[in-house]
Amino acid sequence: MKFFRLSPNRLVVLGFVAAILIGTVLLKLPAAAPGGVSWLDALFEATSAVTVTGLQVVDPPKDFTVFGQAVLAVLIQVGGLGIVTAATLGVVLIGGSPSYRELVAADEEENLPGGPVNLRRLLVRIALFTLVIELAGALVLAGRLVSLGWDLPGALGHAGFHAVSAFCNAGFTTFSGGISRFDGDVVVNVLFVALILLGGLGFPVLVSLYRYPKLRRLTLHAKLVLATYAVLVPLGVLGFAALEWTNPRTLGGEPLLTKALESLFQGVTPRTAGFSTVGYSDLSEPTLVMQIPLMFVGAAPASTGGGVKVTALALVFLLVVSQARGGGHLTAFGRRVPDHFLRKTLALVSVAALLVVSGALALMISEGWGFLPALFHSTSALGTVGLSVRSSAELGAFGKLLLIFLMFVGRLGPITFLVALSSRSHSDTYPPGSIAVG
Numbered sequence: 001m002k003f004f005r006l007s008p009n010r011l012v013v014l015g016f017v018a019a020i021l022i023g024t025v026l027l028k029l030p031a032a033a034p035g036g037v038s039w040l041d042a043l044f045e046a047t048s049a050v051t052v053t054g055l056q057v058v059d060p061p062k063d064f065t066v067f068g069q070a071v072l073a074v075l076i077q078v079g080g081l082g083i084v085t086a087a088t089l090g091v092v093l094i095g096g097s098p099s100y101r102e103l104v105a106a107d108e109e110e111n112l113p114g115g116p117v118n119l120r121r122l123l124v125r126i127a128l129f130t131l132v133i134e135l136a137g138a139l140v141l142a143g144r145l146v147s148l149g150w151d152l153p154g155a156l157g158h159a160g161f162h163a164v165s166a167f168c169n170a171g172f173t174t175f176s177g178g179i180s181r182f183d184g185d186v187v188v189n190v191l192f193v194a195l196i197l198l199g200g201l202g203f204p205v206l207v208s209l210y211r212y213p214k215l216r217r218l219t220l221h222a223k224l225v226l227a228t229y230a231v232l233v234p235l236g237v238l239g240f241a242a243l244e245w246t247n248p249r250t251l252g253g254e255p256l257l258t259k260a261l262e263s264l265f266q267g268v269t270p271r272t273a274g275f276s277t278v279g280y281s282d283l284s285e286p287t288l289v290m291q292i293p294l295m296f297v298g299a300a301p302a303s304t305g306g307g308v309k310v311t312a313l314a315l316v317f318l319l320v321v322s323q324a325r326g327g328g329h330l331t332a333f334g335r336r337v338p339d340h341f342l343r344k345t346l347a348l349v350s351v352a353a354l355l356v357v358s359g360a361l362a363l364m365i366s367e368g369w370g371f372l373p374a375l376f377h378s379t380s381a382l383g384t385v386g387l388s389v390r391s392s393a394e395l396g397a398f399g400k401l402l403l404i405f406l407m408f409v410g411r412l413g414p415i416t417f418l419v420a421l422s423s424r425s426h427s428d429t430y431p432p433g434s435i436a437v438g
Contacts, residue, residue, distance in 0.1 A: 009416050016079075016412060019050045023075045032068030033058075040400055044392070047404045049075035051411035052304055054171025054274030054386020055403060057393045061176045066157070069174050073161050079411065080168030080199070080304040081130065126203045129210075130167070137163035137195045144187045166195035168304040171274020171386035183277040184258040189265050196273040197233075200299030201225060220335045221311070225300040228310040232294065237267030239290050249282035270294040272305035274386025281389055288376055288389065295376075295383040296356065306384030306410050308352050315345045344415065351414040356382050359406050366398045381406035 023046030026032060028039060037045070041057045048055050049072050060069055142159035146152060158174055165172045173179055182188040198206065208222040218226070241263035244251045251259045262277050269275050270291040280288075298307010314332070319342060322330050330337040359378030363369050369377070373389045380387050381403045392403065409417045 012082075012416065013412060016050060016408065019075065019078060020046050020408075022046075023050060023071060026071045027064070027068060032065060032071055033063055034065060035063060037063060040397060044400050044404055045072070046075060047407050048386070049170065049172065050079035051384050051407040052076055052080050052168045052170040052272075052306070053381065053384040053407045053410070054165075055381060055388060055392045055407065056172070056386075057395070057400065059176075060172060061174050069161060072172055073164050076168050076170045076172060077164050080164075080170065081126065122203070122207065125207050125210075129203060129206050133195070133198055134163045134167050137167065137191060140191055141188065144185070144191075162192075163195065166192050166273070166275070167199040169196060169199050169271075169273045169299065169306075169384075170304075171269075173275070178277075179275055180277045180279075183262055183265075184255070186257070186261065189261045189277070192275060193264060193268050196268055196271075196275070197229075199304040200271055200273070201229070202300035202303035204302050205300060220333055221301075223333045224311050224314045228314045229300075232271065232297065232310065232313075233268060235267075236270060236291075236294050237263050240267045240287060243284055243287040243290065244278075247282070247284055250278045270385060270387060272298045272307055272383055272385050274380075276387060280387055283389075285372060288372060291387075292376060292379050295379045295385045295387070296352070298383050298385075306382075308349050308383075312345045312349055315342060316349065348413070348415050351418065352382060355406065355409065355414060359402060362402055363399060366402070367395060377403070378406060382410040384410045 020043070024039070024043045027042040027045055028037065030036075033042075037058055044055075044057050045060075047053075058064070060072060064072065138156070138159040140159075141162060142152075142155045145155035145159060150158070161172075161174050162179075164170075175181065179188070179192070202225065204219070205222045205225050208219050212218050241251070241259070244263070244266075245259065246252050251262060254262065265275070265277050271294055296307060297313045298309055299305025301309045301311055315330070315337065318330055318332055318337070322328060330342060356375070356378050359382065360371065360375040363374035363377060364371060367374070369390065376387075376389050377392075379385070384407060392400070395403070
């Protein structure tokens, strides 16, 4: 019976499962999908929304009513905040006192650097930041849509949905044909990029920036995240521009401003957002290959994004540099990084890489896809990105179930998922041994 004890990790898993099942039932209702969707497709859409991925097997603007789209928005918001985090936040906001187990579960879910001790205060700040950022984004987008000729109710509805979807890095859209219609619109592109980046930085970083505007006073976590972002964002933008600038199917025939905006947008969105202003089936193979590692890395811990997280990339890089210099303690910004963070990072990256490759192989066998589309799709699902070279609607039942599994594990985190399945912890101590490496 030990397996059925509700440890914090299992509480997180059960919370996500419950949200997905509730979402599946709601999306299956005639009020949400008058034309009807299969149970498997409803499960796929609910999983994609709760895990803030954005892979889709139906067309939300066409197949879902306003009620169905509202269900998606709620699932995205709850999934973006984190199921247990959202529930605990609700308890805090109505004046209740969450149990220590709930606080630990929320801490495990968000992978917060400071632990559960000061989580109540952080949860309230998370709520305020989310409300202010999404409300500001919705108002700006609504104003822009009205200026483009949309009626006010329609503009507010679309703006509210997309503010949630962009900040939560979900990639869902209620615009027929997606957001490619805005590929040359400065306001819309810059707004989406800002919302995606703010959601992907993570709440601890936003709180740290709010409390300590001067960089030297930021936490080590915030410094690592911002430093990695400062490298990855320009790399993604410039890489996309360099590889697609003359591609006649994407940037080749566009005006200079549109080229710049699309490069900016597509350089940021692979980091778990999933929106696109170009057709990914039209991208060159080198561009797709470049974007796969960006999807794999993803956003920051305790953010609305997925992936193995930018801090994992930073620690692996620092470990390589440290070994090249002869080893010793791993340091960053004048602080020593404890060994258990390195062990967790290496385990996370290894398990995630194994899942991505295994998922790609399974898609190649079951769906007959080529290696690159299969690897791209598998990485997109595990990284909760939502970009795709081929339509997910083409998949058979096995392929859809496989992506559901990858999206679920990707949002939870592979290590959290494995720990939740484990029935016991091992604390035995053994004498050290020597192994030749390299």
